[in-house]
Amino acid sequence: EVLVAALPLGGDGSGDAAGGGDGDDAPELDPEALAAKRAERNARARNPKFKFANFPALRGADDYAKGVVMQKKQLKEGMLQWQAVEIPRSLTELAADDSKLAVHVHKSLLGYMGEKQMSFPAMLAQDVLQKGLAREALRDELYCQLMKQLSSNPKADSIAKGWQVMCMCVSTFPPSDDLRDYLVNFLLAQAEKRGAVRNYAKYCSRALDGILESGASGFVPATDEIEAYAKR
Numbered sequence: 001e002v003l004v005a006a007l008p009l010g011g012d013g014s015g016d017a018a019g020g021g022d023g024d025d026a027p028e029l030d031p032e033a034l035a036a037k038r039a040e041r042n043a044r045a046r047n048p049k050f051k052f053a054n055f056p057a058l059r060g061a062d063d064y065a066k067g068v069v070m071q072k073k074q075l076k077e078g079m080l081q082w083q084a085v086e087i088p089r090s091l092t093e094l095a096a097d098d099s100k101l102a103v104h105v106h107k108s109l110l111g112y113m114g115e116k117q118m119s120f121p122a123m124l125a126q127d128v129l130q131k132g133l134a135r136e137a138l139r140d141e142l143y144c145q146l147m148k149q150l151s152s153n154p155k156a157d158s159i160a161k162g163w164q165v166m167c168m169c170v171s172t173f174p175p176s177d178d179l180r181d182y183l184v185n186f187l188l189a190q191a192e193k194r195g196a197v198r199n200y201a202k203y204c205s206r207a208l209d210g211i212l213e214s215g216a217s218g219f220v221p222a223t224d225e226i227e228a229y230a231k232r
Contacts, residue, residue, distance in 0.1 A: 038209050045184035052147050053080055055182045057092045057140060064089060082153035084115040091144045094137060102141045105131050109145055113161040122223035122230075125165055129172050129220045140179040142169060147186050163200035164230050170207040173216040180212065 044050075061076040068075055068088055079091070090102035105128055111118030112125045132142045146169065150162045175183050187208065190201035211217070221229070 034209075034213070041181075041184060042188060045181040046188060047181075047185075050181040050185040052144070052151075052182055052186050055092075055144065055179060057178060058144065059089070059091060059093055064091070080148050081151050082149050082158075084110070086110065087145075090141050091148065092141045094141060098135065098137050098141075101131060101135065101138060102145070105138065105142060106145055109149060109162075109165065112165060113149060113158045114155070115158060120223075121161075122226040125168065125226050126220060126223055128165060129168055132169060133173050133216060133218070133220055136173075136176075139173055140176050143175050143179060143183055147183070150190070160196060160200075161230070163197065163204075166204050167200065167207065168221070168226070168229065170204050170211055171217065172211075172220060174208070174211045183208070 058080075061079050064079050065072050065076045065088065075088070086103060087106045088103075090099040092102075094102060107116070108124040108127045110116045112121045112128070114121075118124060128142065132139050146162060146166050150159060150166070153159045153162065174180075184205070187201045187205045191198055191205060193201070
């Protein structure tokens with residue numbers, strides 16, 4: 001099994017990431033209280049109603065495929081599954097400008113995961129993280145895109161790279177309170193699988209616990225750190 005090593009990407013679960021408190025003045029949280037809180041959150045999120053497809057902010061399939069002529073039925077049916085081409089519009093309901101940014105983010109994600117032949121993959125991953133950190137409205141969209149690309153993905157290398165981005169995201173910025181339980185549900189389900197996916201999902205769950213307590217890190221790793229992260 002491939003073990004995922006944590007790198008200093010702003011959310012290692014220690015609760016001291018930038019933006020999460022006031023340094024020495026921030027109250028220390030009791031480990032037992034944190035463990036109980038995590039157990040309660042996980043128990044709640046295991047409810048089938050929190051499956052990714054039930055997230056209320058997702059577009060309807062007809063809206064998602066609006067204006068598409070070729071293979072429209074296939075596009076609608078695969079809205080929440082891996083695809084090797086850019087999405088026509090955001091998965092979630094966003095303002096027009098943010099929806100355009102969402103398509104750009106998906107293109108970068110496809111480039112990093114190897115679905116599109118694009119140069120400087122580390123810069124593509126960095127672009128995804130920068131967009132999510134800078135625009136809070138895009139964070140849930142980004143997490144939804146990652147869950148989509150990691151669902152029914154037939155390519156092992158693409159899966160690994162998608163999980164790398166997920167690991168970096170949960171170490172950089174949290175999902176909204178609205179998406180939180182849906183993301184936790186996804187990670188818990190993936191953690192029941194075997195091999196590398198199981199380990200990636202478990203690491204992401206730990207990092208997510210930290211970022212939910214600390215808040216956004218305010219930090220995006222440099223490209224050489226991303227390259228090192230991918231190798232590890």
